[in-house]
Amino acid sequence: MMVKSAELVRTVYTKGEYPPPLRREIAFAGRSNVGKSSLLNALFGRKLAKTSSTPGKTRSINFYEVNGEIYFVDLPGYGYAKASMSEREKWQKLITDYFESREDLSLVVMLVDIRHPLQPADEQMLEWLTHYSIPFVLVLTKADKLSKSRQLQMKRSITGEVAFWGKPPVFSVSSEKRQGIEELLGVLIQ
Numbered sequence: 001m002m003v004k005s006a007e008l009v010r011t012v013y014t015k016g017e018y019p020p021p022l023r024r025e026i027a028f029a030g031r032s033n034v035g036k037s038s039l040l041n042a043l044f045g046r047k048l049a050k051t052s053s054t055p056g057k058t059r060s061i062n063f064y065e066v067n068g069e070i071y072f073v074d075l076p077g078y079g080y081a082k083a084s085m086s087e088r089e090k091w092q093k094l095i096t097d098y099f100e101s102r103e104d105l106s107l108v109v110m111l112v113d114i115r116h117p118l119q120p121a122d123e124q125m126l127e128w129l130t131h132y133s134i135p136f137v138l139v140l141t142k143a144d145k146l147s148k149s150r151q152l153q154m155k156r157s158i159t160g161e162v163a164f165w166g167k168p169p170v171f172s173v174s175s176e177k178r179q180g181i182e183e184l185l186g187v188l189i190q
Contacts, residue, residue: 002185004067006044012061015097021104023069026188029095030111031121032077035141038175039111040064040074043185049074059091061098070189073098073105078121099132107135109188114140114154114172118161126165137169137187138162144174 010019028036037049048064062074075098076091099105108129112122129136140158143151151172159170169187173180 003044003189006046006048006064006066006072008048008062009065009071010063012063012094013059015094016101018061018098018102019063019071021102022065022071023104024106025071025073025102025104026107026109027073027075027098027105028109028111029075029125030077030141031113031119034077034111034113035175036074036077036111039109039139039141039173040072042173042175042178042181043072043188061094067189072188078125096128099128099134105134107137107188109139109184110136110168111139111141112158114143114151114158115145118158126162130165135168136166137171137184139180139184140170140172142174143172143179144177 010017012018028040030036037051040049041047041051044064044066049062059076061076064072064074066072075095078092078095110122110125110129112118118126138158140151140155146154155170155172162168162170171180171184171187173184175181
């Protein structure tokens, strides 16, 4: 499977300003600075999502139309961000409204940095996904930063941590080296 076309169609800062639904909708969620924008760009095959070394750069919900039939939805990063408490609370309310109102949301791609165990904010996201009964896959980013044996060790460890919330498919990826990108695309674009 491949991405033939991708374009940013809507940037949402306020509840309810979402675009009309398409055939499928897949949201990307993860802590600030986990590499969501880099992963999206690797999936698109070109730079479309804005990347930054500053945590919390994505402050809106961004809808990318893929192949004219699927939205890839970039959610604001959770956890640490250089933003006020009130701004972070606004993002949380926006994400909650998104989960509650988007009936065509078929999957969440939850990103976790492979170099670290689950953080409390990751566990909170897993609780939300369970509460809203949203299927998810786990994507362990920045795999190129570890040796192959350390990747396998961390993948087993994190998969064990997530087992409490179910047994989602788990992918190790590197946006920079394109490791695991084609395998992940095979699940997302069907």
